Amino acid sequence: MTSSRLSTSLTPKRERSPRLGGTRRKRGVTMWASALLVPALAFFIVFDYYPLGRVIALSFQSTDLFGRPSGFIGVRNYVDMFTSPEFLGTLGTTFAFAAGSVVLKLLCGLAIALPLSTSRRAVWLARPVVLIPMAVSVAVAGLVFKAIFQPGFGIADQLLAGIGLPSPGWLTNPNFALVSVIIVDTWVGIGFTVLILLAALAGVPQEVREAAAIDGAGAFRTGVSVVIPLISTSILFLVIYHTVGALREFTVINVLTQGGPANSTRTLVIDIWNLAFGSSGGNFGDASARAIVLLVIVGVVSFIQFRVSNRKVHY
């Protein structure tokens, strides 16, 4: 509503211009266009900008036992948060999860996409690699892996026992659970990673590979020193995309470990969820302060993306 009134009131000069037929049409253009913007704007204001303001306000308030804000307390939630060893551990877990998941996704993605793009006989194998992880919802993928990782009689432990290896305690060992969660998150994201890498590799001229081969470079050497630099733009996109995704990941961890065992997989988002909505939840003040930390971290990563993508990345 506001935008339509604003834009029509700001075009009086055009209305008085001598070409009458044109001006009527122009005024009409602004009217309907403003009206068409209203629905989208309304959704963004009600469900993005207003809640952002409300979370910022909540982060400076304490919360009573019933989950109601009970007065402004300045930055105390933030001071409490940054002086709490548990929270610093949560931050560390968040970054470890993000780093592990991004690195593993890219390494596996390249190890699959590079040979796929060179082998003409194997190219049909790209379809199942890309489509299977994309077709399965994250919650279902998490559940299937939960069954696979069942301690003792799950198939993962049985296979290890078959070759005489002990179980690492996939989801029960506090020193290994984060690795298991990263493995599952990599499976979930591998389809998209390979899809983007294959699209980028299709743009690498065949002559470049042939020239490298003539100069005596093997397939591995050609991939690492010639092809990867040529697709660095796509690799950078994937790094940023997966970093933001991992910082915000909830489903995989919630389904598999819910932050346990011994808080070893408790990331920022899991922490927000537990504080606000967990069994002892209703602590909206502390949860909001963490939500703002998440906003800042994601904002910094997005800003880096903006700065870097404005620069020429390769050659």
Added chain:
Amino acid sequence: MNRLGRCLTPVYLTIVVLLIAFPILYAYVGAFRPAAALSGGLQGLLPTSFTLHNFGRALSRAPLFLQLGNSAIVTVAQTVLQLLTSVFAAYALTFGKLRFAKIIFGVFLVSMMIPGETTIIANYLTIRSIGLYDTLVAVFLPFGASAVTIFLLRQSFASFPAEIHEAAVLDGVGPMTFLWKFLLPLSRPTIAAAVITSAIAAWNGYLWPLLITDSPDKRTVQAGISQMADSVGPDIGALLAGSTLVSIPMIILVIIGQSALTRGLTEGASK
């Protein structure tokens, strides 16, 4: 060496495909195997006998068919709503000759920087205060507009030839007629891509539906199945049967959508 590499690459890639497909193959075979066989290692997966008991136990814990229906309703409603608001907004931004087009587009784009996980607390309070808690409407309403879709559509609309638009306007074609009769039919590949990505995101939604619904008959299937998993505990057979049941509609959709998607992509490439 080179010939060896050429022979080994397909072998290596086949192993990779099998590794990636393994969890899903395991789920689909295991769902039909007797519970006792599932704790017997790989040989327990040999299809010697089949049973539907796992499905019975899974369905006794959660109304999965009803929840699949809920997910379908939410997915369709969210996709249609997002597409409508996005088409309108992108159209107004590209053809509306608005003075504030850049600022408003900026408002849309900046919203992408606000993580949904940051705003859930406030959105939860909003939904509770307007009495929509534990309803299907609450599941899709906050996702009524999508900045990514607006961005994609705006790019596609901006490449529409300006002469055709001017000619249509001079012939007296109204703005809505131009949108439905000229612009949308010519933007089909982009619309198809937007529909598929919106629908997949809506179908996969987990955190928000888990938070904003409570009774089993209002849950979407993603939230419902994870609750089922909590209540069956270490019953692998029921876990796999539930996962199989829930994953089938999406697998079918992706197989159908895949040909539509590749057609859209090749159409776009040949232009």
